[in-house]
Amino acid sequence: MYAVLMAGGSGTRFWPKSRENMPKQLLNIIGTDTMIQATVARIEPLIPPENVYVVIGQAIEDEVRRQLANIPGENVLVEPCARNTAPCIGLAAVTIQKRDPQGVMVVLPADHAVEHERRFLNVVKAAARVATEGPNLVTLGIVPTRPETGYGYIRRGERLQEVAGLSIWSVEQFVEKPDLERARSYAESGEYFWNSGMFVWSVSTILEKMQQHMPQLYEGLIRISQSLGEGKERETVQGVYESLRPESVDYGIMEKAENVLVIPGNFGWSDVGSWASLAEVNPTDAEGNVVHGLFVGIETADSVFVAPEKLVAAIGVKNIVVVDTGDALLVCSKDRAQDVKTIVEELKDRGQREYL
Amino acid sequence: MYAVLMAGGSGTRFWPKSRENMPKQLLNIIGTDTMIQATVARIEPLIPPENVYVVIGQAIEDEVRRQLANIPGENVLVEPCARNTAPCIGLAAVTIQKRDPQGVMVVLPADHAVEHERRFLNVVKAAARVATEGPNLVTLGIVPTRPETGYGYIRRGERLQEVAGLSIWSVEQFVEKPDLERARSYAESGEYFWNSGMFVWSVSTILEKMQQHMPQLYEGLIRISQSLGEGKERETVQGVYESLRPESVDYGIMEKAENVLVIPGNFGWSDVGSWASLAEVNPTDAEGNVVHGLFVGIETADSVFVAPEKLVAAIGVKNIVVVDTGDALLVCSKDRAQDVKTIVEELKDRGQREYL
Numbered sequence: 001m002y003a004v005l006m007a008g009g010s011g012t013r014f015w016p017k018s019r020e021n022m023p024k025q026l027l028n029i030i031g032t033d034t035m036i037q038a039t040v041a042r043i044e045p046l047i048p049p050e051n052v053y054v055v056i057g058q059a060i061e062d063e064v065r066r067q068l069a070n071i072p073g074e075n076v077l078v079e080p081c082a083r084n085t086a087p088c089i090g091l092a093a094v095t096i097q098k099r100d101p102q103g104v105m106v107v108l109p110a111d112h113a114v115e116h117e118r119r120f121l122n123v124v125k126a127a128a129r130v131a132t133e134g135p136n137l138v139t140l141g142i143v144p145t146r147p148e149t150g151y152g153y154i155r156r157g158e159r160l161q162e163v164a165g166l167s168i169w170s171v172e173q174f175v176e177k178p179d180l181e182r183a184r185s186y187a188e189s190g191e192y193f194w195n196s197g198m199f200v201w202s203v204s205t206i207l208e209k210m211q212q213h214m215p216q217l218y219e220g221l222i223r224i225s226q227s228l229g230e231g232k233e234r235e236t237v238q239g240v241y242e243s244l245r246p247e248s249v250d251y252g253i254m255e256k257a258e259n260v261l262v263i264p265g266n267f268g269w270s271d272v273g274s275w276a277s278l279a280e281v282n283p284t285d286a287e288g289n290v291v292h293g294l295f296v297g298i299e300t301a302d303s304v305f306v307a308p309e310k311l312v313a314a315i316g317v318k319n320i321v322v323v324d325t326g327d328a329l330l331v332c333s334k335d336r337a338q339d340v341k342t343i344v345e346e347l348k349d350r351g352q353r354e355y356l
Numbered sequence: 357m358y359a360v361l362m363a364g365g366s367g368t369r370f371w372p373k374s375r376e377n378m379p380k381q382l383l384n385i386i387g388t389d390t391m392i393q394a395t396v397a398r399i400e401p402l403i404p405p406e407n408v409y410v411v412i413g414q415a416i417e418d419e420v421r422r423q424l425a426n427i428p429g430e431n432v433l434v435e436p437c438a439r440n441t442a443p444c445i446g447l448a449a450v451t452i453q454k455r456d457p458q459g460v461m462v463v464l465p466a467d468h469a470v471e472h473e474r475r476f477l478n479v480v481k482a483a484a485r486v487a488t489e490g491p492n493l494v495t496l497g498i499v500p501t502r503p504e505t506g507y508g509y510i511r512r513g514e515r516l517q518e519v520a521g522l523s524i525w526s527v528e529q530f531v532e533k534p535d536l537e538r539a540r541s542y543a544e545s546g547e548y549f550w551n552s553g554m555f556v557w558s559v560s561t562i563l564e565k566m567q568q569h570m571p572q573l574y575e576g577l578i579r580i581s582q583s584l585g586e587g588k589e590r591e592t593v594q595g596v597y598e599s600l601r602p603e604s605v606d607y608g609i610m611e612k613a614e615n616v617l618v619i620p621g622n623f624g625w626s627d628v629g630s631w632a633s634l635a636e637v638n639p640t641d642a643e644g645n646v647v648h649g650l651f652v653g654i655e656t657a658d659s660v661f662v663a664p665e666k667l668v669a670a671i672g673v674k675n676i677v678v679v680d681t682g683d684a685l686l687v688c689s690k691d692r693a694q695d696v697k698t699i700v701e702e703l704k705d706r707g708q709r710e711y712l
Binding site for chain 1: 371372652654655661663666667668669670671672673676678680682683684685686687688689691692695696698699702703706708711
């Protein structure tokens with residue numbers, strides 16, 4: 001078994017802490033480990049570091065090698081440009097295939113949070129078993145705990161089997177982020193799961209599916225595969241990537257392929273999608289505040305204060321996000337936390353690159 | 357004519373920018389001058405720096421001498437402990453009396469803002485004329501521009517005379533800070549003025565009134581007066597102050613004495629009583645925000661952002677105060693700006709003196 005950590009995200013929603021060369025997955029948004037380190041540690045009982053691959057962009061290569069000194073240097077796969085998840089997964093697949101044609105790969109975003117690690121590992125184990133039993137694409141679904149409008153959903157079809165007490169379902173449909181009313185009915189129905197972006201399949205299966213549904217990508221991957229170990233890998237990858245259209249594996253493969261299965265999990269998952277989500281994945285004080293740093297609060301509730309370098313004093317504020325770094329300060333209504341990326345765009349427009 | 361700047365305040369409502377050894381009057385809350393420098397500059401067309409006295413506490417002596425290098429060193433009067441405004445004014449009165457028994461003193465808090473300086477000077481000039489015509493205690497009233505509950509009020513009595521187009525009224529009553537309903541009726545009536553805490557009188561008159569209404573203070577002031585120039589001033593002042601009860605000149609003299617007059621002014625005055633008041637005395641952007649520093653705002657209005665050292669980005673917040681210093685960050689609902697002093701008390705209770 002191999003883990004493939006997708007770590008190409010730019011994480012603009014965690015500005016000002018996240019920057020172009022220091023995106024969310026390299027930050028310790030939760031706890032003391034960075035998110036990518038936590039992802040490696042989480043899967044380690046099942047997959048040793050020498051079987052962990054990371055796919056990243058050039059801008060963060062040095063920092064990733066520093067943070068993940070425990071994984072082999074050749075397992076760090078550098079994409080010359082961002083082409084969404086399908087090429088990323090394909091690149092990892094051909095690389096692992098060269099080493100182990102029977103390999104099973106567990107695809108994990110490097111910037112998610114999981115509360116119950118044992119349960120998570122049990123789901124991955126079951127998914128891996130299903131992935132070896134046939135040409136199956138197994139996706140990890142999350143049992144909804146609230147009517148979330150920020151996630152995509154997976155509608156289950158038939159119950160196909162049970163593995164280690166966990167049900168395996170066929171996928172009926174992938175559903176875009178819903179409005180609140182629909183999110184409520186999805187959460188209540190029991191037929192919908194959150195799309196976590198975590199997948200398990202054998203390298204041979206995913207490459208077959210790419211050959212079938214994304215032939216242009218597949219052709220490029222074959223060229224890359226042939227170049228591996230020949231000393232011209234980087235140039236080949238560069239040439240192939242430049243010719244590719246960005247495409248997600250969800251749209252390119254999952255929504256079209258056969259044998260797409262979902263295994264629902266209930267392990268305290270969060271994609272930690274914005275500063276507002278910190279209360280889901282961090283301890284809060286009695287008033288529901290998440291606080292990183294020294295804090296004095298008066299009638300202040302349900303807020304997020306990240307200012308590890310200084311004392312924060314708050315009076316009479318609710319549902320607010322405050323993040324302080326050396327050079328920038330964010331003050332944001334919690335329900336507008338998704339719009340932090342708009343600030344980043346505005347700074348780009350203004351040419352204030354020192355804050356990006 | 358002499359100016360007496362009362363600069364003893366500790367200004368906890370401007371924390372975290374104001375600190376024990378750097379209170380509001382020493383900060384540039386508005387513009388580039390500090391408030392005490394601005395007060396000296398404002399009165400200068402009428403009273404040259406060599407006739408300006410400041411009364412302060414020991415903690416800020418060095419900084420005051422640094423900021424007011426243009427006034428003579430001997431004009432900085434240091435109180436050994438805070439005893440409210442009556443002893444402060446008495447100390448200045450005996451000091452000036454020694455130099456000029458016919459002196460008229462203009463008493464000014466060192467931390468107020470005035471928008472229309474010419475109008476202000478005209479009111480002071482008229483008040484000084486009235487102060488030389490008899491044993492009059494002249495207080496500067498401010499024509500209310502809104503139903504403010506944060507100020508004390510002065511109710512006028514008879515119109516006694518007109519000086520340079522300005523009416524001089526007897527004072528009917530000093531009124532404590534009202535509730536909103538009362539503040540509304542005061543503002544509408546035309547019979548009430550804000551109590552600015554600015555006074556004009558001759559040194560002989562104020563000392564006579566102290567002899568009459570505050571005999572214990574007067575006795576102490578005589579001892580101080582006798583010690584002046586004898587080399588033991590500091591010890592004498594120390595001994596006298598230790599024996600005094602704190603008392604305001606409003607309560608000790610103004611509410612009891614005869615010949616108390618008010619001259620109303622309309623010169624864009626503010627006591628700059630809290631961070632929330634900054635919009636009264638600073639330019640605002642199109643959304644009503646006061647901003648000191650680099651700023652990117654999205655749907656953010658009627659707020660105060662003071663963070664001169666960094667970029668501030670705000671999304672979807674209204675009526676909020678944000679103040680950043682090197683070691684502390686305040687985030688406060690605008691209508692709770694008066695409670696900033698509660699934070700200072702809390703920090704005192706916790707023994708976190710480095711933030712005081």
